[in-house]
């Protein structure tokens with residue numbers, strides 16, 4: 001399994017306007033691109049991928065959304081389509097347990113620490129100054145990759161992640177957008193497995 | 197210089213509805229993602245990148261759009277923002293010469309063959325069965341990478357590209373979405389140059 005957790009520091013926790021993803025929805029555009037890059041290949045969806053979004057924006061943070069590649073249906077890779085699916089998840093009541101909002105999509109009222117404790121994979125924190133992905137890729141399977149959004153992780157959140165992380169890994173000599181990091185992780189792992 | 201040319205077989209050649217990029221606009225969403233992945237890094241734009249979009253959809257194909265990373269301003273990486281910039285380019289009169297529609301963005305009435313003859317870089321056609329990018333990356337500089345959209349290149353277009361291509365290159369053991377291929381090209385080249 002390849003799992004990704006992206007922290008949306010400003011991403012709103014209630015239904016939002018699909019025409020204002022980058023503004024009023026708190027950079028939901030960026031989370032939508034992360035979902036697309038984690039799940040899609042040319043003509044299909046990677047079944048062995050789980051994407052977790054942690055939304056920390058108003059009015060009811062935190063909320064977590066889980067999308068399972070093995071179950072998801074009727075998803076297209078464009079931002080608006082994925083945003084519609086997230087929006088639907090935010091319109092249902094979120095409790096402590098995962099609640100299905102559409103096929104393969106779940107929502108719950110969970111914070112970072114709880115999520116990290118519950119997800120049964122080793123944790124890799126993606127950060128610019130980490131070990132080279134190319135060196136560690138052969139050891140990587142059943143891993144949760146944790147990424148920040150446009151402002152990275154907040155100080156407290158980073159402390160939590162670093163403490164639980166198996167490794168800190170870098171995917172480029174440049175600082176990239178989170179969705180680009182996801183593409184590179186898949187690429188390096190696909191080169192080893194020959195598939196996903 | 198790193199240049200990318202993406203062929204949009206159905207992409208419309210007149211202003212379109214920003215709320216229907218994946219539908220009525222002929223998969224304009226996909227071209228917008230290619231532009232974003234070609235130009236953006238974490239907090240900025242790659243200045244040494246040129247993106248060419250070839251739009252082959254109704255009503256007035258072909259039209260070409262050129263976006264220069266060194267000149268572009270006021271661009272955000274979300275699909276809607278980039279679509280707005282493309283839409284503006286499609287709203288100005290397109291002639292045989294490049295015409296500027298906004299900072300760093302140009303439009304012209306040009307077809308595939310004309311574009312390939314005019315762009316002064318060696319041509320690399322990205323295709324699943326090509327040589328491994330990792331083998332050829334050290335030789336790559338001042339290259340135009342040519343990619344298809346969700347349906348690849350049409351038969352006649354592919355003949356033209358193959359004939360003019362310096363190399364055919366593969367970027368993954370999987371068939372990927374065009375924007376993912378662009379991320380991988382940058383990644384492999386960044387690893388060599390240490391930057392872009």
Ligand SMILES: C[S@@+](CC[C@H](N)C(=O)[O-])C[C@H]1O[C@@H](n2cnc3c(N)ncnc32)[C@H](O)[C@@H]1O
Nearest residue numbers: 126127128147148152170171172174175176178
């Ligand atoms: C846009 S970057 C964050 C930008 C920057 N850290 C900041 O503080 O403004 C988004 C996320 O992508 C990941 N990232 C970006 N470049 C990376 C790299 N070269 N290696 C590993 N992860 C990277 C990190 O998880 C980061 O939090």
Ligand SMILES: C[S@@+](CC[C@H](N)C(=O)[O-])C[C@H]1O[C@@H](n2cnc3c(N)ncnc32)[C@H](O)[C@@H]1O
Nearest residue numbers: 322323324343344348366367368370371372374
């Ligand atoms: C979605 S793919 C096209 C799908 C497929 N060729 C078809 O005919 O339906 C879009 C474009 O990405 C590029 N591409 C996809 N996977 C690639 C790979 N593994 N190596 C190189 N280029 C690739 C090609 O240029 C392709 O035309």
